[in-house]
Amino acid sequence: MFSGSPARLAAGGVFTLLLLFACVVDVRERRLPNALVAVLGVAGLAFSGLAWPAPAGLWRGLEGLAVGLAIWLPCYLLGMIGAGDVKLFAAAGAWLGPWSAVVASMLAALAGGVLALGWMVAEQGVAGTSRSLWLWLASVGAARSLRPAAAAHSTHRVPYGIALATGAVIVGWLPGVVP
Numbered sequence: 001m002f003s004g005s006p007a008r009l010a011a012g013g014v015f016t017l018l019l020l021f022a023c024v025v026d027v028r029e030r031r032l033p034n035a036l037v038a039v040l041g042v043a044g045l046a047f048s049g050l051a052w053p054a055p056a057g058l059w060r061g062l063e064g065l066a067v068g069l070a071i072w073l074p075c076y077l078l079g080m081i082g083a084g085d086v087k088l089f090a091a092a093g094a095w096l097g098p099w100s101a102v103v104a105s106m107l108a109a110l111a112g113g114v115l116a117l118g119w120m121v122a123e124q125g126v127a128g129t130s131r132s133l134w135l136w137l138a139s140v141g142a143a144r145s146l147r148p149a150a151a152a153h154s155t156h157r158v159p160y161g162i163a164l165a166t167g168a169v170i171v172g173w174l175p176g177v178v179p
Contacts, residue, residue, distance in 0.1 A: 001100065001172050011047045015095050015172055018043070019165035022088055026161035032084030037091050041065065044094030061094040067101040068093025072164075081160045088161050092168040100171045107177070108167025112160055119158045 002012025018040045026032055048061030069090040075081045089108070093101035120129040171177050 001096070001175055003175070008051065011051070011095075012172060014043060015040075015047070015092075016169055019088075019092065019169055023159070023162045023165050026084075026159035030157050030159060031082070032088050032161055034084075034087070037084065037087045040088070041091035041094050044091055044096075047095055048097065060097045063098040064093035064096045064101045065090050066093075067098045068096075068105070071102070071105045082157070085160045085164055089164045089168065092164070096168060096171060103177060104167040104171040106167070107170050108164045111166040112158075112163035115160070115163045116158050 002008050002015070018036070022032055022036055022040070025036065044065070045058060045061040048064070049058040051057060052060055069086060072081065072086040072089050076083055076086045089101075089105070092104070096104055117129070120132060124132060
């Protein structure tokens with residue numbers, strides 16, 4: 001997506017830097033500022049509008065934004081991720097377009113599982129993580145009942161923006177990932 005011309009390469013650099021900055025902010029503050037997400041989204045719509053023929057390019061960006069929102073909004077409504085995470089991925093979707101946003105979401109979910117597991121081990125140790133996972137497997141809804149204890153302090157929340165950014169960057173830079 002970001003290859004083929006110097007302009008696309010530069011756009012890919014902007015995309016990657018904005019997502020990298022979002023990851024740093026997410027790790028430090030456990031929040032994603034609306035201003036950063038807005039810049040990412042507007043730049044994504046501009047990229048899509050300019051990189052593909054008009055008006056199809058702009059429509060592609062809007063569809064990517066809507067798909068990104070639709071995929072991750074249920075996770076927010078279930079209390080699994082924050083609103084900033086949903087907005088971040090929707091903004092990245094404006095760069096990616098609809099189908100690439102779907103593929104990036106799948107990669108992000110995989111990366112998020114690895115991130116969450118690593119975060120659990122770092123916070124609870126191997127024994128605590130094993131116990132939490134066993135309770136989750138043994139009882140429907142146990143994971144939700146375990147979450148508030150870990151999420152009571154924002155520093156214990158997993159910065160899921162890292163996983164979302166990882167999926168988006170992989171799909172943006174490796175066109176072979178998207179069939």
